Amino acid sequence: xxxxxxxxxxxxxxxxxxNLARGIRVILIKDDGTVIIHRTTGVKPVNYMGSVIDFTxxxxxxxxxxxxxxxxxxxxxxxxxxxxxxxxxxxxxxxDSDFDQNGTERQQQEWLSxxxxxxxxxxxxxxxxxxxxxxxxxxxxGIDDNGNAVLIEVKRKAVKxxxxxxIRYGDAVRRAFTDRKHSILDQIPGDYSLSIFAHPRLILASxxxxxxxxxxxxxxxxxxxxxxxxxxxxxxxxxxxRKNVNNASIIRETSESSDKQSLFNDDDDE
Amino acid sequence: xxxxxxxxxxxxxxxxxxNLARGIRVILIKDDGTVIIHRTTGVKPVNYMGSVIDFTxxxxxxxxxxxxxxxxxxxxxxxxxxxxxxxxxxxxxxxDSDFDQNGTERQQQEWLSxxxxxxxxxxxxxxxxxxxxxxxxxxxxGIDDNGNAVLIEVKRKAVKxxxxxxIRYGDAVRRAFTDRKHSILDQIPGDYSLSIFAHPRLILASxxxxxxxxxxxxxxxxxxxxxxxxxxxxxxxxxxxRKNVNNASIIRETSESSDKQSLFNDDDDE
DNA sequence: TCATCCATGTCGGAT
DNA sequence: ATCCGACGTGGATGA
Numbered sequence: 001x002x003x004x005x006x007x008x009x010x011x012x013x014x015x016x017x018x019n020l021a022r023g024i025r026v027i028l029i030k031d032d033g034t035v036i037i038h039r040t041t042g043v044k045p046v047n048y049m050g051s052v053i054d055f056t057x058x059x060x061x062x063x064x065x066x067x068x069x070x071x072x073x074x075x076x077x078x079x080x081x082x083x084x085x086x087x088x089x090x091x092x093x094x095x096d097s098d099f100d101q102n103g104t105e106r107q108q109q110e111w112l113s114x115x116x117x118x119x120x121x122x123x124x125x126x127x128x129x130x131x132x133x134x135x136x137x138x139x140x141x142g143i144d145d146n147g148n149a150v151l152i153e154v155k156r157k158a159v160k161x162x163x164x165x166x167i168r169y170g171d172a173v174r175r176a177f178t179d180r181k182h183s184i185l186d187q188i189p190g191d192y193s194l195s196i197f198a199h200p201r202l203i204l205a206s207x208x209x210x211x212x213x214x215x216x217x218x219x220x221x222x223x224x225x226x227x228x229x230x231x232x233x234x235x236x237x238x239x240x241x242r243k244n245v246n247n248a249s250i251i252r253e254t255s256e257s258s259d260k261q262s263l264f265n266d267d268d269d270e
Numbered sequence: 271x272x273x274x275x276x277x278x279x280x281x282x283x284x285x286x287x288x289n290l291a292r293g294i295r296v297i298l299i300k301d302d303g304t305v306i307i308h309r310t311t312g313v314k315p316v317n318y319m320g321s322v323i324d325f326t327x328x329x330x331x332x333x334x335x336x337x338x339x340x341x342x343x344x345x346x347x348x349x350x351x352x353x354x355x356x357x358x359x360x361x362x363x364x365x366d367s368d369f370d371q372n373g374t375e376r377q378q379q380e381w382l383s384x385x386x387x388x389x390x391x392x393x394x395x396x397x398x399x400x401x402x403x404x405x406x407x408x409x410x411x412g413i414d415d416n417g418n419a420v421l422i423e424v425k426r427k428a429v430k431x432x433x434x435x436x437i438r439y440g441d442a443v444r445r446a447f448t449d450r451k452h453s454i455l456d457q458i459p460g461d462y463s464l465s466i467f468a469h470p471r472l473i474l475a476s477x478x479x480x481x482x483x484x485x486x487x488x489x490x491x492x493x494x495x496x497x498x499x500x501x502x503x504x505x506x507x508x509x510x511x512r513k514n515v516n517n518a519s520i521i522r523e524t525s526e527s528s529d530k531q532s533l534f535n536d537d538d539d540e
Numbered sequence: 541t542c543a544t545c546c547a548t549g550t551c552g553g554a555t
Numbered sequence: 556a557t558c559c560g561a562c563g564t565g566g567a568t569g570a
Contacts, residue, residue, distance in 0.1 A: 001296060001310060003273050005360055015563040016373030023367040026271060026298060026360075032311040040271060040365050041302040043320040044550055050313040050565085075563080088356065090275055090296075095310050097293035103286030105546065130569095135430060135486070136544060137569090159559075160405065164434040165545095175489075210558065216405070219445075285548040314565055318548080345548075375561065406559065407554090429544080435560090480543065 001093075002029040005086040006066075006079070010037055010047045014075025020046055022082065031092045035070050035077055049077040103232055109139045109154045111231035112205065116142060120203065120225060124150055127188060134184055135172035136165075140205075141188070149173060149196040150203060158206035158224070163216045166202045173197040207231075271363075272299040275356040276336075276349070280307055280317045284345025290316055292352065301362045305340050305347055319347040373502055379409045379424045381501030382475065386412060390473065390495060394420055397458060404454055405442035406435075410475075411458070419443060419466040420473060428476035428494070433486045436472045443467040477501075 004027040010020040020037075025046070028036040033052030036045045051072040058067040066081040109129060112119055116126035123145040131141035133151070142150035151173065153166045176184040177197040185192055202222045204213070207229055217224045274297040280290040290307075295316070298306040303322030306315045321342040328337040336351040379399060382389055386396035393415040401411035403421070412420035421443065423436045446454040447467040455462055472492045474483070477499055487494045 001275070003275075003296065003356070003358075005271070005273075012563070016371060018372070018563075019368075019370045021367035021369070023365040024363045025365065026273065028296060028308060030308070030311060034311065034313055036308070036313065038298060038300070038306070040300060040363060041304065042300075042551080043304055043306065043318050044562095044564095046369060048313050048563085086273070086358065086360065088273075088358075090356065093294045093310060095293040095295065097291035098289075099291070099316060100289045101286060101548085102288070103548075132569090135482075160438075161435070161560085164438055165431070168430070168434050171490075212405075212558085220441075282548065288548075312566085314547095314549090318550095320550080371563080373563075402554095431544085482543085 001031060001090040003027075003086065003088040003090065004029070004081075004084065006081040007083045007085065009080040009082075011078040011080075012047050012049070012075070013078075014049075014072070018047065024085070027079065029070075033070065037079075047077060049075055103156075105139075105154060105156055107234075108156060108207065108227065108231045111234055112152075112154060112227060113140060115230075116140075119205070119227060120150065120152070127190070132184075132187055133169040133172035134176050134181065135168060138166075138169045143192070143196060144201060147196055148198075149200040151200050152203040152205055154227070155204065155206040157208040157210065158204055158213050159210045160213055160216045162204055162206075163213065163220060163222050166204050166222050167220055170200050170202045173200050271301060271360045273297075273356065273358040273360065274299070274351075274354065276351040277353045277355065279350040279352075281348040281350075282317050282319070282345070283348075284319075284342070288317060294355070297349065299340075303340065307349075317347060319345055373426075375409075375424055375426055377504070378426060378477065378497065378501045381504055382410060382422075382424060382497060385500075386410075389475070389497060390420065390422070397460070397462075402454075402457055403439045403442035404446050404451065405438060408436075408439045413462070413466060414471060417466055418468075419470040421470050422473040422475055424497070425474065425476040427478040427480065428474055428483050429480045430483055430486045432474055432476075433483065433490060433492050436474050436492050437490055440470050440472045443470050 005024065006027060007022065007024050009022050010018075012018040023039070026038045033055070035049045035052065037047040039046045049070055049072055052070045053073060054071050056069040060067055064082070066084055068079040068081065070077040113126055113129050117124060120142060124142050127141045127143055129140055131138045131151075138151045139154040140152035142152065144150055151166060151169045153162060153169065155162050173184070174197060177194050180194065182194060184197070185194065203225055204217060204222055205225045205227050207227050209224070209226070214224050275294065276297060277292065277294050279292045280288075282288045293309070296308045303325070304320045305318060305322065307317040309316045319340055319342060322340045323343060324341050326339045330337055334352070336354055338349040338351065340347040383396055383399050387394060390412060394412050397411045397413055399410055401408045401421070408421045409424040410422035412422065414420055421436060421439045423432060423439065425432050443454070444467060447464050450464065452464060454467070455464065473495055474487060474492055475495045475497050477497050479494070479496070484494050
């Protein structure tokens, strides 16, 4: 890992083409070749490149510049460094530690599969998750008492576009029905007829919902069903923070009103 | 800007919840409060947080740990640092330099507006860009010789989902027609009747196309039109690299076969 | 390799 | 503030 702060220009060429005019940025070069360039604000890097195949590093004495070129199979990232303010090479370490993640749509989907009839109605029973419609996979597949398939798309926050995702799944299974494409049944546990896809029920299920989504649902024959947030509580891990904060002495603390700037740079030496 | 390398645990709580077990990572804390935590590989940070309102920093002497807590309105990021290997506070700089980007859909859209009939046919003339359908804005609006609106969605790479984006725009303008919603015409230069939206032509235009998209188009009455890549050539900026690489002396150079690892850390002192 | 979909998506623009 | 769609989206997963 290499940590650089440099006064530099950056050019990227590949899927697109970008030019970043001269200025001071922070550059990370990881041991796997990944290059990440950050400006002074924002979460996302202004430039970056992964899958680097080779590096070339020049000293352009004529222009008094240090040049770093990273190449991947189809891309090139060029840094013209007019001055290297910091250039720190850190020992390589490998980090195979666990990263646990909660509150994902996957967990929401799993929770709903275990709370199916409670959420979607007693006339409706769960069949499977990740049902392949032939045109993308639907989060949940169920069947109602009329023998119609129930296609459910799960979102943490539903937007209008999602309504069309469900419509698309409906189109796909109806086409499987009219085309007598029996292979779509192979993935389904149990013994079902293709006719369950003649008139599928379409459901969009979500925790939060954007304005206008219910109207969009209604005008396209899609049911909207709120899921609540209960699913989040089922798998919250122990918080590491609480057990450490006790007995700790505060070194520095800021609030919204204070000058944030002064905290992170060396302009304010205490 | 603060650049840290630390042996740390990380917990995030907010929209989701994550726990990262102990290990060595690089942490950037920007002057705007943004925190970015990188592992040893990959482009994306393992943890991050923007819109930070306040920081709290502890020394937990009991556990011999340094604790940094960043809070935004609805989120908390906690770092338990068991050792601070590097903790560099860099002077704040402001960087208002230009960042030019090319090869965007926006440019493709603009190019198509200037090459409209060549691309979409002589029976078809351009009206405007970014036409608000009432349910999302369509990239290009034109009109054909039959007096029907032509709704065009532009993509660099078309996928099946995009077909439904166009369908949705078609739904919206037809609804405007049946509902006699004349206000949709306000944004259109020139004098048109609502009836142009009775039977809109729907077009998906793209440079690249995924398998199955044309079939999806055909089965939903959407036309697919390839745009080519000509639009990319209209706005390629001068390459800054070429003019600098001449007369430069190579310091170090790697190729695919060499040991990349050795380039970026200090295991190989030359 | 290609296609699909989620993401603590982030970000910018419009309403 | 919310809504909306692009992104050099990245990354994982399944065919």
